Amino acid sequence: QVHLVESGGGLVQAGGSLRLSCATSGLTLTEHAMAWFRQAPGKEREFVACINWSGTIYYEKSVKGRFTISRDTNNNTGYLQMNDLKPEDTAVHYCAAASDFYCNVIRESFAYWGQGTQVTVSS
Numbered sequence: 001q002v003h004l005v006e007s008g009g010g011l012v013q014a015g016g017s018l019r020l021s022c023a024t025s026g027l028t029l030t031e032h033a034m035a036w037f038r039q040a041p042g043k044e045r046e047f048v049a050c051i052n053w054s055g056t057i058y059y060e061k062s063v064k065g066r067f068t069i070s071r072d073t074n075n076n077t078g079y080l081q082m083n084d085l086k087p088e089d090t091a092v093h094y095c096a097a098a099s100d101f102y103c104n105v106i107r108e109s110f111a112y113w114g115q116g117t118q119v120t121v122s123s
Contacts (some may be wrong), residue, residue: 001026002024002025002026002027002097002111002112003024003025003026004022004023004024004079004095004096004097004112004113004114005022005023005024005059005114005115005117006020006021006022006034006068006093006094006095006114006115006117007020007021007023007117008020008021008117009093009117009118009119010118010119010120011072011120011121011122012085012119012120012121012122013121013122014085014086014087014121014122014123015084015085016121017081017082017083017084017085018036018082018083018085018119019046019079019081020035020036020079020080020082020093020117020119021077021079022036022076022077022078022079022080022095022114023075023076023077024076024077024078024097025076027052027076027079027097027112028073028076029033029071029073029097030053030073031098031099032053032097032098032099032100032101033049033050033051033052033053033054033097033098033101033102033103033104033110034050034069034071034078034096034098035047035049035050035051035069035095035096035097035098035103035104035110035122036048036049036050036069036078036080036094036095036096037093037094037096037107037110038089038091038092038093038094038119039091039092039094039116040088040090040091040092043091045094045107046060047105047106047107048060048063048067048080049063049067049069049077049080050069050103050104050105051069051070051071051078051103052101052102052103053101053104054103055071056103057069058103058105060105062088063082063089066082066083066084066085067080067081067082067083068081068083069078073098074105078095079093080093082119085119086121087121087122087123088121089121090119090120090121091118091119092116092117092118092119093116093118093119094113094114094115094116094117095113095114096110096112096113096114097110097112098110098111098112099111099112103118105123106112
């Protein structure tokens with residue numbers, strides 16, 4: 001059975017940094033794409049970043065240059081380093097794993113989800 005557990009969210013001032021972690025079990029990150037999505041109140045869940053089975057990385061335009069997605073394949077843990085945070089980054093952030101190798105910006109492409117971690121950025 002696959003489990004994903006996020007941690008690392010919190011409250012930070014604008015311009016600050018947070019590092020989110022996604023501990024996985026029941027899958028191997030070299031065989032699955034892993035992504036981060038986020039959902040702000042009253043909005044749809046949106047794509048943030050993805051790393052595919054071979055390590056190729058994709059970012060949503062508004063986070064490129066500020067966020068870095070990575071993974072540790074030894075312990076099957078994913079990360080999202082978030083720098084220069086802005087109030088518009090405030091959202092519940094979710095990690096997700098695909099049932100196959102490839103990244104996609106569509107949430108329905110991801111079979112496994114964590115419970116989410118709240119990120120709040122104050123101005």
